[in-house]
Amino acid sequence: MDEQSSTVTIPVGDVQLPADLLLPADPAGVVLFAHGSGSSRHSPRNVAVARTLNGRGLATVLVDLLTPAEEEVDARTAEPRFDIGLLAGRLAGIVDWLAAERPAGNVPIGLFGASTGAAAALVAAASRADRVRAVVSRGGRPDLAGAALARVRTPTLLLVGGLDEEVIVLNEQALGELGEVGELRVVPGATHLFEEPGTLDQVADQAGAWFSDHLVGEAVRRS
Template identity: 75%
Template structure:
């Protein structure tokens, strides 16, 4: 991405129905066990996945102390848009259409990137996300968007409802009963993975 290189894990099944780029949340990485679990479910559903570190190792060291970069939605969206461009130019998944999966603050970055690449990003899913942090970009998103929130994550439900009201693209807010912010309760992450897989299969 310009002067920096980003580490990523790319999995592409034979004849992928689409490829999904993951944007992890604050303080996380491409090794996030929750995102890895969702990615495996998408792979099993015939979708390619790209899990990428949006910060360099040096930036991660700074962020671990200051926490300033994990909330820099503009920077993270720039990096995501750059990876979308890479998928379009290098074509590791061929001509498969692109979707974005964002968690926590990564959901805002995913939506901003989708607004910046309306001809390339065809679907977005947010898990326990903060889409409200995407601000004015919400009204510019053209990709169908699914917002998944835990039923016990009441504050984030309200923030997602506010974001839903600002989205002009086809969008849906779905609440996973009994789940908290990290979807650690038995069976809740599996519901997220299933909903995301179905959304991407339908939209891509």
């Protein structure tokens, strides 16, 4: 499969955010990644999932949602990475950029969020219901999305490790708020970071199938 990879700078409000963009030939959709607290666009887990999505013909965007200055503050206080409103606003701005600039073409947009990034993805999806067509959460904290959960109209898959008991409970509670647009799946034998052999592969496969169903199908309807 022919692919093009590049590092781009995305303007969002008064900041410039670096992102890694990978475009398969004729992508059927594009998935924007929101990493968890303390991580970056170079997260090996998100990169691995992104490669699986690329193999399914989906473009991917991995972006740093905080500026270097904000990262410095975060290292001392751990505040920006838990500012869900800030992160969600940045994601929404990137969704707008993808829709306007169309680096992957006029294709449907999905969001993949990990840990706290999942909460930001859900808040962004609630605010951009006309543009975000699918959401996947990996070991996420959807509960941190608060009141926005009830406003989500986007098909949302919650993936949680079977050994991540506290997060399972939080996702079950969030599922009640999401209603019929949400689905919870538990990956047996996995802890929070899906470090156990084969568990991240399951996440990537299930995320790929979810995005293929909801983005590729949307792309076909547009054509």
